[in-house]
Amino acid sequence: MRTGFAQLPLHGGKAPAWLFRRMVRLARAVVCHVVDEHGPDEVLARLSDPYWFQALGCVLGFDWHSSGVTTTTCGAIKEGVKGLEQELGLYAAGGKGAASRRTPGEIEAACVRLARAPDALVQASRLAAKVDSAAVQDGYELYHHSFFFTRNGRWCVVQQGLNDGEGTARRYHWLGSRVESFVNEPHAAVCCDRRGEVLNLVAAESDGSRAAIAELARTPDRDVARVVERLPTLVLPGRHPVASADIDPRYLHKILVSTYERAPADFAALLAVPGVGAKTLRALALIAELIYGSPASTRDPARFSFAHGGKDGTPYAVDRETYDRTIAVLHDALGRAAVDAGEKRQALRRLAAFAPPGG
Incomplete structure (x- = not known):
């Protein structure tokens, strides 16, 4: 993870x-x-x-x-x-x-x-x-x-x-x-x-989109091209982070020929194919929604779940126990490390200055 x-x-x-x-x-x-x-x-x-x-x-x-x-x-x-x-x-x-x-x-x-x-x-x-x-x-x-x-x-x-x-x-x-x-x-x-709103193809709710994208990669490019040609007539939902302008039919044709020849078994295999990058995945995500009705997630994965908190209570009050445990690990490592005494003292001073007030 x-x-x-x-x-x-x-x-x-x-x-x-x-x-x-x-x-x-x-x-x-x-x-x-x-x-x-x-x-x-x-x-x-x-x-x-x-x-x-x-x-x-x-x-x-x-x-x-x-x-x-x-x-x-x-x-x-x-x-x-x-x-x-x-x-x-x-x-x-x-x-x-x-x-x-x-x-x-x-x-x-x-x-x-x-x-x-x-x-x-x-x-x-x-x-x-x-x-x-x-x-x-x-x-x-x-x-x-x-x-x-x-x-x-x-x-x-x-x-x-x-x-x-x-x-x-x-x-x-x-x-x-x-x-x-x-x-x-x-x-x-x-x-x-x-x-913000992002294209998140590794979200759980994008499972259907990942399967559809992998299926597209195994589909003859001429079948996909027929759908791409209709894109200028479509009105795309405002919530979606991609647009028809993101799709270059010539580039997409080249990628689809490559993926069809190699036939990736799933989305993870497709991700490992050389040349399959952000633009390709945006285009395939949009086409997958059009063909299979499987939208990709736009949920930003960012969340406050690892931080020790902040002094102003944002996102929550400082978790002093975890904070002090982290510092104690470093103190222990530096206290035992085989470095010059002067450098060790300077490093420990910097670490002490990093500790929360009243900790």
């Missing part, structure tokens, strides 16, 4: 070299300690917790609330475990921009050393990215994808999208051990200050 969601201001720039070097050292110490105490699977569980991840970024000393805390923290962890993968049983792949596109190759290279098949891990990486970029169309374009996994095949994903118009970024967290389905309610907790 996607275990959490965070929305952050979109900031440019990068961490200065002197800071990033220290972030790498401290990240390495924290990860090594967690592995030593609890094993590498626990590192995945904690990275998949959006609040723990945010707290770790603060402890490392980066800007506490900007989009950069995602890319920089993931980068520091990846650099920190480099050379220690065999010892830790923990591997990191991907990153920001071009680095994200190298994720499959990095997974495969690690699996060669582990003498295990990379297919399931590569597929998990691709499907997690496809869901957050195409199956849930919330206005954010993915530009960062980090994939962490262990030698036993467990994994987690931390990825981030941007919305230039609003100047915000959204971070998405996944934990592989909790995934039951990539395409049916994969969001254990999604949090956002603003909810």
Whole structure:
């Protein structure tokens, strides 16, 4: 499941070299300690917790609330475990921009050393990215994808999208051990200050739409084309996030020829087909409604279910017990970590400053 969601201001720039070097050292110490105490699977569980991840970024000393805390923290962890993968049983792949596109190759290279098949891990990486970029169309374009996994095949994903118009970024967290389905309610907790109408093809109420879309992908394109040709005469419902302008018959023909030849068994298989992205799914969702009467959900999955609350009571009063438990975990990790005493004191001061008043 996607275990959490965070929305952050979109900031440019990068961490200065002197800071990033220290972030790498401290990240390495924290990860090594967690592995030593609890094993590498626990590192995945904690990275998949959006609040723990945010707290770790603060402890490392980066800007506490900007989009950069995602890319920089993931980068520091990846650099920190480099050379220690065999010892830790923990591997990191991907990153920001071009680095994200190298994720499959990095997974495969690690699996060669582990003498295990990379297919399931590569597929998990691709499907997690496809869901957050195409199956849930919330206005954010993915530009960062980090994939962490262990030698036993467990994994987690931390990825981030941007919305230039609003100047915000959204971070998405996944934990592989909790995934039951990539395409049916994969969001254990999604949090956002603003909810709107989105195309949500992984909502439970989109089950009929997913089945219809998969059926369309197995249908000869000429049959679908006859329906597409009638679209200009239709009046679409205002609640629907797609319109006839979203459908390019020439592009749709090309995709349908490809999917008909490969005949995906279901929506999840269709999602994994190269070239099937947001525009294709919007078009197929609309056509599926027209042909089969199966509308896709427009429910935004964002909800306040992972947060520790806020000092002003929004969305609810601070959950101090959970908040303090999170901080205690970090205090314990940092207190035992093998780092310079000066760096440890600075990190603990930052963590103390992060605690709620009167906590």
